[in-house]
Amino acid sequence: MSTKQARIPIPFCKEPAYQLSYDNGFTLYFVPKRGEVFNINTWVKTGSIHEDDQNNGVSHFLEHLMFKGTERFKPGEFDRAMESMGAVINAATWKDFTFYYITGPKDSAGNNFATALDMHADMLLHSTIPDGEVGPVYNPDDPNYSGAKRERSVVIEEIGMRNDQPWTKIYNAVNLMMYPDAHPYRRDVIGTRQIIGTIPREDIIRYYRTWYSPKNMTTIVVGDFDLETLEAQVLKCFNFDDVKRHGVSEGSLLEKAPAIPAPNGNRYQTLTGEYATQFLISGFHGPSPNDLEETIALDVVSYVLGEGRSSRLTQELLEKPEKPIFNALSTGQSVYKLGNVFYIQGNFSDISPEEAQKLVWQEVEKLCGPSPITQDEFSRAVKAMKVDFAETSETASSIAESLGESVVTVGDISHYAHYLEALTHVTLEKVNEVARKYLRSERAYTAVMIPEESVSDN
Amino acid sequence: MKPNATKASSVMSQALQVETLSLNNGATMLFRQDEEAARLAISLYFRGGNSIEPIPGMADLVDRLLMKGTKNRSQEDISIAIDSLTLAVDTDTKRDFSQMVATVLEEDLEASLELMSELLNDSTLAEFDKEKEKMVGEIQMEMDAPKNRASDGFVRTLFEGTPYNVVSSVLMDSLPLMNSIKTAEAHYRSIFRPENMLISFAGNVDQARAVRLFEQYLPKSATTQKAPIPPNHITLKTFVEDVIVPFPKDDSAQAHIFKGWHAPALTDSDYYALNLMNTILGGAGLSARLFTELRDKQGLAYNVRSSYEAFRLGGMFYLYIGTEPSNKDRCLEGFKIECQKLMDTPVPAKELDEAKANILGRRSLYLETVHQQANYLGAQVMMGRTVSDVHEMPERISAVTAADIQRVAQRIMSQPAVIAVAGPSNIL
Numbered sequence: 001m002s003t004k005q006a007r008i009p010i011p012f013c014k015e016p017a018y019q020l021s022y023d024n025g026f027t028l029y030f031v032p033k034r035g036e037v038f039n040i041n042t043w044v045k046t047g048s049i050h051e052d053d054q055n056n057g058v059s060h061f062l063e064h065l066m067f068k069g070t071e072r073f074k075p076g077e078f079d080r081a082m083e084s085m086g087a088v089i090n091a092a093t094w095k096d097f098t099f100y101y102i103t104g105p106k107d108s109a110g111n112n113f114a115t116a117l118d119m120h121a122d123m124l125l126h127s128t129i130p131d132g133e134v135g136p137v138y139n140p141d142d143p144n145y146s147g148a149k150r151e152r153s154v155v156i157e158e159i160g161m162r163n164d165q166p167w168t169k170i171y172n173a174v175n176l177m178m179y180p181d182a183h184p185y186r187r188d189v190i191g192t193r194q195i196i197g198t199i200p201r202e203d204i205i206r207y208y209r210t211w212y213s214p215k216n217m218t219t220i221v222v223g224d225f226d227l228e229t230l231e232a233q234v235l236k237c238f239n240f241d242d243v244k245r246h247g248v249s250e251g252s253l254l255e256k257a258p259a260i261p262a263p264n265g266n267r268y269q270t271l272t273g274e275y276a277t278q279f280l281i282s283g284f285h286g287p288s289p290n291d292l293e294e295t296i297a298l299d300v301v302s303y304v305l306g307e308g309r310s311s312r313l314t315q316e317l318l319e320k321p322e323k324p325i326f327n328a329l330s331t332g333q334s335v336y337k338l339g340n341v342f343y344i345q346g347n348f349s350d351i352s353p354e355e356a357q358k359l360v361w362q363e364v365e366k367l368c369g370p371s372p373i374t375q376d377e378f379s380r381a382v383k384a385m386k387v388d389f390a391e392t393s394e395t396a397s398s399i400a401e402s403l404g405e406s407v408v409t410v411g412d413i414s415h416y417a418h419y420l421e422a423l424t425h426v427t428l429e430k431v432n433e434v435a436r437k438y439l440r441s442e443r444a445y446t447a448v449m450i451p452e453e454s455v456s457d458n
Numbered sequence: 459m460k461p462n463a464t465k466a467s468s469v470m471s472q473a474l475q476v477e478t479l480s481l482n483n484g485a486t487m488l489f490r491q492d493e494e495a496a497r498l499a500i501s502l503y504f505r506g507g508n509s510i511e512p513i514p515g516m517a518d519l520v521d522r523l524l525m526k527g528t529k530n531r532s533q534e535d536i537s538i539a540i541d542s543l544t545l546a547v548d549t550d551t552k553r554d555f556s557q558m559v560a561t562v563l564e565e566d567l568e569a570s571l572e573l574m575s576e577l578l579n580d581s582t583l584a585e586f587d588k589e590k591e592k593m594v595g596e597i598q599m600e601m602d603a604p605k606n607r608a609s610d611g612f613v614r615t616l617f618e619g620t621p622y623n624v625v626s627s628v629l630m631d632s633l634p635l636m637n638s639i640k641t642a643e644a645h646y647r648s649i650f651r652p653e654n655m656l657i658s659f660a661g662n663v664d665q666a667r668a669v670r671l672f673e674q675y676l677p678k679s680a681t682t683q684k685a686p687i688p689p690n691h692i693t694l695k696t697f698v699e700d701v702i703v704p705f706p707k708d709d710s711a712q713a714h715i716f717k718g719w720h721a722p723a724l725t726d727s728d729y730y731a732l733n734l735m736n737t738i739l740g741g742a743g744l745s746a747r748l749f750t751e752l753r754d755k756q757g758l759a760y761n762v763r764s765s766y767e768a769f770r771l772g773g774m775f776y777l778y779i780g781t782e783p784s785n786k787d788r789c790l791e792g793f794k795i796e797c798q799k800l801m802d803t804p805v806p807a808k809e810l811d812e813a814k815a816n817i818l819g820r821r822s823l824y825l826e827t828v829h830q831q832a833n834y835l836g837a838q839v840m841m842g843r844t845v846s847d848v849h850e851m852p853e854r855i856s857a858v859t860a861a862d863i864q865r866v867a868q869r870i871m872s873q874p875a876v877i878a879v880a881g882p883s884n885i886l
Contacts, residue, residue: 012496034494036471036822067744076754079744084812086819089744105822112819135757143784153757161760161780163711164604274709276598309525309537319533324588327595347599380541387544387563390496394827452709 008413010403011386011420012393017403017413018227025215028234029413031222031399038106038113038223039396040120043099043404045218046211048189049254049337055199057155057191058207060093064151065204066100067091068133070126075133078119085112095185096337097408100124103397106224113223114233121219121237124212129205140197155196162190166279166449167345173269173447174283178341182258185338209248214240216253218407222396257338260285262443269447270353277327277349279449280356286333286340286438289409292422296385297434298333298342300426303381304373305364306331306344310380312363313344325351325359337409342438353448364439372432382423389420473825476658476835477665478845481673484653488835488845489668490660492828498567498661499832500574501559502676503840504649505656507552508624509771510686512645513636515629517556519589520646521549524558524577527584531576545570553622554688554770555840556649561829564662571675578650579678586639593633597626604707604880605714605780611703612716612878616774620692647683652676654685658836660828692771694720697874705880713783713881717793718776719870724768725842728869730854731862732766732775737813738805738863739796740764740777745812747799748777752792758785770841775870783885790877800867804860814855821851 004021015032022028047059069075082089087104100123102116135150162168172188179186219238221230287294306313306329313329329346344364348356367373392398406415476488511517525540526533540547547560547570558578562570600606610625617623636642648654657672722728740748740763752758762779777797779789805813825831838848879886 014494035826036473037826076745076750080812083742083745084815084819086816086821086823088820088823103823105819133754149757150754151757154753154760157712157758157781158760160711160782164714164780166602274707275602277595277602279602308541310534310541315534315537318592319537322588324592324595327592327599347595349595349598380538384541384544387497387546390563391546391561393496394829396826 008417010393010399010413010417011389013399017417019413020231022214022235024240025213026238026240027218027407028231029218029220029403029407030225030227030230031220031403032225032227033222033396033399034224035396036106037103037396038116038221038225039101039103039400040116041099041101041220041400041404042120042124043097043218043220043408044124044212045097045216045253045408046251047093047095047097048187049095049184050211050251051184051187053187055195055203055207056187057189057195058199058204059098060190061151061155061196061199062129062204062208063091063093063098063100064155065129065134066123066127068130068151069128070122071128072122072126073119075130078123081115081119085115087112087116094189097404099401099404101397101400113225117233117237121234124217125238125240125243127208129201129208131201134201134204137198137200140193152196155190156193159190159193159196166273166275167281169271169273170279170281170447170449173271174281174445177266177269177445177447178283178285180258180261183260184254185336206248209245210251213250214238215250218404220400220403220407222400254338260339263445267445271447271449272452273449275449275451277347278353278356278451279345279347280353280360280446281343281345282357282360282444282446284342284438284440284443284445286342287434288339289335289337289415292415292418293426293430294434295333295335295340296419296423296426297431298340298438299385300378300381300431301367301373301435301439302331302333302342303384304377305367308380308384310377312367313360316363317359326356329360335405335409335415353450356448357446361441365441368436368439373428373435375428378428378431385423386420471821471825473822473831474835474845474848476660476845479665479669481652481657481669483673483676483678485655485657485672485676487657487659487669487672488832488839489665490828490831491662491664492660493662495661495828497561497563497828498663499559499561499659499828500570501658501829501832501836502557502574502578503656503658503836504556504651505554505654505840506649506686506688507555509554509621509688509692511551511621512641514621514624514632516636516642516645517551517649518624518629519586519593519636520583520642520649521551521556522589522593523583523586523642523646524549524581526589527582528576528580529582530580533585536573536577539573543570543573545573547574552837553624555837557836559829559833567663568671571671575675575678578676581646583639583642583646586642590633590636594630597630600626604705604710604712607705607707608714608716608878608880609778611705611880612718612776612876613774615701615703615878616718616720616876617772618695620694620772621689622692622769622772644683648685651685652678656836656839658832658839660832689771694772697876700874701876703876703878704886705878706883706886707880708882710783710881712780713786713789713879713885715779715781715786715789716776716878717790717875718774719873719875721766721773721775721870722768723770723772723842724838725770725847726768726773728862728866729768730851731858731866732870733817734810734813734855734858735800735863735867736764736766736775737816738809739800741766742813742816747796748779748792751796752779752789756788756792758789758792768841783881786879786881786885797867797871801864801871804864807860810858810860810863814858817855818852
């Protein structure tokens, strides 16, 4: 049935994954895994990357509305059917992707999996997005609005929840500074209260028909199944011939990032709030995820700088100072299709943000200058990264999610499948070179959250 | 070694098929060999936890100090050793026990046990004052999220006057009282002792080797000091009317509301009925009553749920919602309606059956990895259950009736509640 079949070894998994590609562009990955749990993930290669200032937040809003029923199943039936078998269901939207998952317990007759797959595919291909579930258009800033509140308000509450998270607030401030006006990563994935309150249902449906096409969707199944039966089940459920597109043409994925100019202006922003401590995030543009060697090298840098217990920032700024300075410090690389981002984040109490930034910079500059990463640090990082893959292999859901993230960033599962092999070829010299290339102070974008004066006076 | 195998019942999940072994150092070990697992889970439990500490939160401080220096190694040496072994190890104190849980590759098992043994036997508790100061900063950071403030205030008030209320703000208040490293040392010496310890182990290691290594390394009985005996009951405060605990934060975008009650302990005969009631009301996820009524139909929240947490001597059952501040009263009204419904009307048979299937099915998900399996069983035993109690769960869940749930709903929710709210002062 498939036009192309390949088997790809996955780190720490006993059996290689099957990659099955079909004429219509749809791809299925299947990872055989013994155990009592199965996972079904479908990744749609759209997120805020394909939005604009008018419909910002539509990918995520649509993700909510996909749970609101199909022609076969009324709103709520999917949730009830899945949760009554003990399955965990949810979905997530970010810059490059929207994904939907079911993690469930396998039963001997295979009924749980069959039902889950059927309802999952039906939801992805045939959601009806009923008007009554979307809710009427309204102005969320109007205190006198007394009409019905449905899913629009749920998302507006989610925006409120994120506004009560200081890390999220400064992350958004950094993100906004890092990208030029024309860049799709500039916008916050969840959108704005006004857009969510007022975007017409028709726009949401058009977006759905544009992006939820076989070419833009990949399904991943992990569990204890037989390939032939599984493939037949998946193809029966994911029958794209039945999907009514109503003349809406399939969206073309954005593959090339608008140029990011060298920073020449605002790279520092201060926010204030009613807080007792202070928060800081610095972001740096990193390599393309297609450059696996540089991506891995920067992961090593992150581990040595701020991930392990023995990492530089942890030891020098959290553990060793006689008088504690920072309450938390960490680093990480986020892998995005149009270019990765390296983050340093910290929380501190009794020093100014300028001093905090200076202390962090001293460590970064040491690492990029007189005290480069040592062979011992490098060896520890490499081993830790291998063990991360061992950990991922322990649950069906983490295997599926790791493969999915690879698919939406580089187009297939190669990023995940080849990572450990490529890691053995990355040299210490390369790692230090990558640190010097990306972690430059003149390329850092920083936002801080500090207490309002009235608070700090108390 | 005196193997004392506990026979597994046939309906029980494979993940819970353990043997109970007594080691020659006085420790008990729950052992399970799993040939599929990529890593090993080593979970060590020590009875008592917050319920036997001399000053509230002292056990939490001692946990941290375990990683800060031994007779032979500095904090930095320990950190490098842990990272070199890729030993994912954490220490933590809960209400009824302290724990050191770890996962590691098989090739590093012996070296990891040697290190963990050193931490448990030979810590110097260096950096006593510095860790106290670090805890202050970390708690302040945590309290900068209004939801955490409300949650903290809810638990603190509900369990006031008992050792079960050791939340971050209580810890913060009692840190100044921890001015003697001697008290910390005495606690350290009395807790981490083999006869006070349960080992929960799962992974691809044969039993004889595991027993030999654990007997060799963990831990030695270094002193004659006896482990404190955990209390057999706690005296809960009785509330004569609803207690409102406000936390003003004027730039808060939402009101964060926790409403709840005292609830049965893990070994109480009503545990399973309440577990089901919680699933139906707000624990199942997207299909639970609170979610469909307050989120789907009224658009009042993104996050709304109920939770039941049971411990050795008590428990708590509570509802949470994060909502636009002006919705606060509507949400509290919604809570009331849903709780009243459970007290007044038996749960329909279909809904009860679905909740039972949810609880039974979900077990495979939270017992998927050796780490989850070892931790689950270890914690259950620390909170008063036996391994066979854990195995009986499917039968006990199946036996619960709609009348049981209604009775438990009345038992709990007819009492005055504790309601903690963080949000702008004009709505408090």
